[in-house]
Amino acid sequence: MIDEPSPDFAAQLIKADSWNDDLRTRYEQQKLALVERRLTRVQQWVGWLSLPVYPALVVGVLYRRLTTGERDSREWLILEMVSAIVLLALGGWILWVLLRQGRVTWRDDRAMEWIGGIGLAALTFSLYELARSLPDAKAALGLHEAATIILVLGASAIVFERVRRSRLETRVELLELELRYAELARQIRSSVDRI
Amino acid sequence: MGEWEPRLLYYLRRLVPQEADAWDALQRTWLAVYRDLRRLKDPKALRTWLYRVARNQAATHCRRQFRHEARRDDGADLANIAGPDWSPALEDAERVHKALAALSLPHREVITLQFLEQMTIDEIAAITKTPPGTIKSRLHYAKLALKGLLEAGENQP
Incomplete structure (x- = not known):
């Protein structure tokens, strides 16, 4: 018999316990809630219902290009192509999330930030270019204002999302650091006790 | 987190009658820790705080048993x-x-x-x-x- 239980004893004690693998798997899956979010059932339904809209819009844009597009300027062509690519990217992202039962990981969120950022920049740039090319000054001004509103709203949404994610990531990293610090302190203390 | 899980789980398993309850309590412990970490003033007290949170989660599961045992006088x-x-x-x-x-x-x-x-x-x-x-x-x-x-x-x- 020894006077004090050692950390090795704790390890042996834990080793002596047995666990149900199914329960462990379920726990690991649920723990992911810390680093990912899940779309609500309503959001998933809205996502599925809106999904055909994206390819339909892309088909519409391409159809317009094939039928009346030849009379349009180069600026129209750029806007239509940018719109089609952005719509496909958004639709693809939504499909990807829905196929995984609405799970949105950090990586998915980051991908959406890139899609949103690049898409917004390309869309507003092509709108500004189109506004510049319009012969009607009043229509050009209206389009210019619309592009500015889209840019401001889109950028605000991206910044808001970035701040939300940064807070979340910082809290999880802080938790990990605190736990490691406490573990380290425990190990040092037990080493000192042994000496 | 991985280093703490086995010990917390072992502790929780000793408090609740069913293994599934222990896993659930551990799950809720991490969520509570994650939510309330900023309230922890002294980082040195983390270990004690962590076990207290875990205990509270176990007590939520088995409130009646905990109340009964708390009245016990040795x-x-x-x-x-x-x-x-x-x-x-x-x-x-x-x-x-x-x-x-x-x-x-x-x-x-x-x-x-x-x-x-x-x-x-x-x-x-x-x-x-x-x-x-x-x-x-x-x-x-x-x-x-x-x-x-x-x-x-x-x-x-």
């Missing part, structure tokens, strides 16, 4: 608690693990915390929100009971 006479502290040998870990199930919940809890984390009486008192004197008494009687169970096991053919 009837300990602290003056009689004397003599060298006893701890089991490393090779007895498996037998200790089995014998823990035979102890009462308050005894099982305090001794598990000491064996798992080598916690002091004050730390265990902080987790269980029980006076240190009561913890000292519980530890004493828990060790006596455990020692008795191990010896009875040795004497069996």
